[in-house]
């Protein structure tokens with residue numbers, strides 16, 4: 234039987250949090266299947282046309298049929314055979330003031346037998362074929378980033394890291410996938426290593442996932458025996474699953490925040506993304522994902538195999554609903570999640586977790602300079618300094634003391650005795666900086682275009698002047714010749 238090398242990482246994250254992880258709450262139940270009667274899919278803002286330009290109200294769309302293709306080339310397939318109910322605008326998940334376009338579908342058969350809608354690929358597809366398939370099957374980062382997988386593979390790569398850390402408390406979608414779909418994860422690793430000519434693969438797990446480790450070991454394929462593949466076990470500590478922290482824990486390599494891992498030849502994928510990629514190789518586009526529904530306010534926490542577009546309300550009620558009282562429902566986990574204001578909205582590809590907790594009113598008080606936030610910061614920032622700069626509108630000062638390096642991990646919030654919204658302030662500061670950068674780039678581009686236009690006009694006027702001079706010269710010579718001829722005739 235093939236065996237994968239297991240390595241204990243000698244490295245440990247500086248700072249970070251070690252808290253009770255709450256994962257047992259949702260893992261105590263088997264994975265449950267959601268079969269919603271309706272779906273609501275948010276359409277990307279960048280789409281030029283809408284599905285209603287292709288379909289009319291009442292038309293039937295088959296499961297797996299393409300709904301739309303994004304600017305990045307990602308095609309979203311229809312999750313179930315359904316009829317078009319309406320297309321309109323509505324509230325986003327976060328309740329942002331800008332409404333989004335929504336496609337509402339009524340499911341024809343909520344529990345159909347699964348059929349591939351793409352042609353299954355032969356074994357060992359080449360890089361180009363794999364990239365195209367990932368785009369056609371809608372494969373994006375399902376860990377929460379949502380970045381199109383095929384775009385990462387355009388770089389020259391040598392190492393694949395599978396991010397099975399899932400370090401945030403309560404989140405279990407990755408762990409459930411590693412327990413239940415270990416063969417699919419390895420299938421995707423085999424395909425990626427061959428298609429992208431990768432030299433090594435490191436699958437990283439926290440040491441609180443022994444069942445996932447056993448499942449991965451049991452499913453390890455002998456075809457990888459000749460390759461440089463290992464499972465690296467790291468200590469459970471938040472935020473070990475942040476991309477740069479994970480790479481350092483796995484390889485001992487520090488990646489500066491000014492560059493991305495793919496520029497260093499390293500591609501990081503989440504186990505859920507790899508399982509979806511394995512399905513895509515067999516002809517199944519991304520239509521469903523595992524969602525953890527958990528938190529102290531959920532009656533029966535669990536993990537759910539969920540079609541994209543499933544209304545969040547339905548998913549919450551499938552988990553027994555919310556306990557009596559006032560609760561917040563977050564998209565994501567307790568540290569990095571953001572509040573959902575419209576629970577009628579549909580699940581997205583990036584919805585790894587719905588976390589619900591009682592509303593706690595915490596009045597912020599002034600910073601007491603206790604230094605607790607700096608102790609837990611995994612990138613050695615002084616969050617209290619960042620906070621002071623940003624609350625005094627000193628963005629440049631905040632950038633000077635490292636704002637761009639902030640992971641937005643929320644660890645500082647958890648320990649702050651003054652209940653300050655540190656991470657939210659940093660997120661706003663980072664967003665302001667990005668807007669400024671985008672504005673500067675736009676202005677730079679406009680200036681470059683303006684200067685190029687002036688150059689063109691100058692060259693054109695110089696060329697016109699030269700032509701005029703030549704014409705003058707020619708007509709002057711012709712006139713001279715005529716005068717000379719006349720003078721000769723007169724003589």
Ligand code: SF4
Nearest residue numbers: 600601603604606649
């Ligand atoms: S933890 Fe809170 S109170 Fe303590 S130094 Fe940091 S910001 Fe100030």
Ligand code: SF4
Nearest residue numbers: 610639640642643645
């Ligand atoms: S949110 Fe930023 S400042 Fe706070 S602990 Fe995380 S990385 Fe450090």
